Amino acid sequence: MKTYLECLPCFLNQALRAGRIATNDEKKIKRIMDEVGMMLKDIPLESSPPASGKEIYKKVREISGVFDPYKEIKEKSTEKCLALYPSLKNLVEKSHDKLLTAIRIAIAGNIIDFGANMDFDIEEEIDAALTRDFAVCDYTEFRDFSGEADKILYIGDNAGECVFDRILIETMKKPVTYVVRGVPVINDAIYGDAVQAGIHEVAGILSSGTDAPGTILDTCSPEFKKVFEGAGFIISKGQGNYEALFNEKRPIFFLLKIKCPVIAHDMGLTEGDMVLKGTER
Amino acid sequence: MKTYLECLPCFLNQALRAGRIATNDEKKIKRIMDEVGMMLKDIPLESSPPASGKEIYKKVREISGVFDPYKEIKEKSTEKCLALYPSLKNLVEKSHDKLLTAIRIAIAGNIIDFGANMDFDIEEEIDAALTRDFAVCDYTEFRDFSGEADKILYIGDNAGECVFDRILIETMKKPVTYVVRGVPVINDAIYGDAVQAGIHEVAGILSSGTDAPGTILDTCSPEFKKVFEGAGFIISKGQGNYEALFNEKRPIFFLLKIKCPVIAHDMGLTEGDMVLKGTER
Structure with a gap:
């Protein structure tokens, strides 16, 4: 964008x-x-x-002179999200469509963004995400495509949110490589944040190498770029990754919450909208 | 400030x-x-x-390359306010305390500020201003002091708002010099805006000479500074004039609506507050 x-x-x-x-x-x-x-x-x-x-x-x-200013905030976000984990798992287990519920939860987690906004109530956000209509919903394609995929590249966004991503990863039951930033930027997840959320128990963790708050390929490591180019099914979380990747000719599904009026305008959507959008193939 | x-x-x-x-x-x-x-x-x-x-x-x-970008906006604001003039005059005439009602109306008019805010509803603002408590209210001092003054220096703020100032000027029944900016800045009133509001029929109009959106004395003309220094009773409208003049050791009464979180914080007040504040004497 x-x-x-x-x-x-x-x-x-x-x-x-x-x-x-x-x-x-x-x-x-x-x-x-x-x-x-x-x-x-x-x-x-x-x-x-x-x-x-x-x-x-x-x-x-x-x-x-502070390398990771949001370190403490990120740790507390993750702790808070981990405390919600058992009840969210229960919600998914009990639901009629487990995959869709896990997607809704993963999008709810995208509200934990200290770049776009400082005020949010994660529990309120989850309640809303469970019932709210999607503004864009390529769910059928997502379900079919992810069902066929033999492995998934999952590009994370914020710390704390990783806990919600973990629930979606567990629900998809596929081998997943989870991507984090290479350097701390805002409250975006780096390696340690993903580990605190328990991602290493359900997926491999790969650094994109970037120090941008979005996966701008030119700023990523050659290793990551190779994995990205070879991936058959990619999940991209959040605004920053959408802004950086929306034009890539890869099979990407963007899961995000619209938190900024400019992105809303650019996408023809409204602030607060929930999006599950696949790239055109 | x-x-x-x-x-x-x-x-x-x-x-x-x-x-x-x-x-x-x-x-x-x-x-x-x-x-x-x-x-x-x-x-x-x-x-x-x-x-x-x-x-x-x-x-x-x-x-x-546009000398007065807000010209059309200012003209429309003034037209809209002039349309409200008869009913506002009627409100003052019928009220128990005419001076206080005219002050409330003058403060309501201060919402017409395209620097601080673009969204406002002037009629709603008037309704609120007529009943709302003041956050700071040096009304007794204002009434007594203005009653004794033989003339008044009235420093205006925004175009459109001038119409509301005119009502206060008419209510005070004293000789008034009404001060406008020297150069167009945001939607602040310059000479032509005051004339469109009919100020020339009830007061002398004096340019401060400034091109700042507030009466910063160092940027004003020597003529204005002389009048200011000699004034026995000064009314100052709006945030910009407050920010520039709050520290002056002159008998000033500030009439304003708090429209910015920073000024609110600085004054220990809340956005939306109505203020009638006299300098310490």
């Missing part, structure tokens, strides 16, 4: 939020914002928003 | 909104935002927000 003019003030807001989480030093935060302000002129509107996110969160790391 | 870090993304948002109103040329709007982004590093947090507003809207004028 391209960058809209509306993304530019949002980038600065993200720099402020991340700066405040990384440090209490107002001077350092001001410096982060000054530098992000100067970066704006170099952002081509043709680039995808996570490409700018990559540079912004790099600045936050550099100036604050 | 000082500039908070939260003001910086807001400045960029204001540049975007004003750019979109001034022109449809996305490249020009991007250039406005690029330049405002680069300006951020030079904004001292000790400066008041309208000092930055001055530079931002100057950039919008320069790059768009």
Whole structure:
């Protein structure tokens, strides 16, 4: 997805939020914002928003000196989600369509995003996700395609959300490679976050190598790119991955919650919408 | 008032909104935002927000080539407010405390601010302002002081709002000098806007000379500064004038509606609050 003019003030807001989480030093935060302000002129509107996110969160790391500002927040998110795990598993077991319920839960988990939003109630989100209509729902294709697939590449998004992804992975009963970011960026899951969520018990974990808040292939490792190019069935979670991958000619199903007015506009949808969207084949 | 870090993304948002109103040329709007982004590093947090507003809207004028982007919006605001004038006059006439009702109406008019907010319903705002409690209410001092004053300096804020100010001026029955900005900035009233509202029929109109969205004395004309320094009773409307003048040792009464979370925080108040606040004497 391209960058809209509306993304530019949002980038600065993200720099402020991340700066405040990384440090209490107002001077350092001001410096982060000054530098992000100067970066704006170099952002081509043709680039995808996570490409700018990559540079912004790099600045936050550099100036604050904190490598993983959201570490504690991520750990607490995961703890909270793990506490919900037994009841969510129970929900799936009892449901008429286990796969669809697990998908709904995985999308509900996508609300745990400290880049797009700080205010959310995960339990409320789950309740809503279980009954709400999808704005885009390629479920039949997803079910048929995933049934035929011999293995699945599952590109994760946020920490905490991994616990919900685990439930979908367990429900699909296929060999899964779960992809995490290579470097901490916002509250996106890295290796340790996936392990805390227990993903290693149900899937292999692979780093994409990227330090962007979205799987921009040019920023990923050669190893990951090879796996991606060879994958027969790909699940992509969240906005950042959608923004980076929506144009790829691969069999990808995007599972996401629309949390930003610009993406909503770009996709012809509304904030809050639930999306299960397959790429055209 | 000082500039908070939260003001910086807001400045960029204001540049975007004003750019979109001034022109449809996305490249020009991007250039406005690029330049405002680069300006951020030079904004001292000790400066008041309208000092930055001055530079931002100057950039919008320069790059768009449009001297008064909000001209049409201002004219329509004023027309709409003029249509409400007879019923508002009637409300004041019928009320138990005419002065207080006119003050409430003048504060309701302060919602017409395209810098802080684009969404407002003026009729709803008037209904709320007539009954709502003030968060700060130095009404007794205002009434006594204005009763004794032989003339009043009334510093206006937005176009459209002038119509509501006119009602307060008519109710006070004192000689009034009504102050407008020297150069168009956002939808702040300049000379022509005050005349459209009929202010010239009830008061003298004086330009402060400033091109800031607030009466920053250093940016005002020597003529205005002389009048300001000699004034025995001053009414200041709106956030921008409050931000610029709150620290002045003059007998000022600030009439405003709190429309921004940063000012709310700074004043220990809540967004939406109505304020009638006198300077300490």
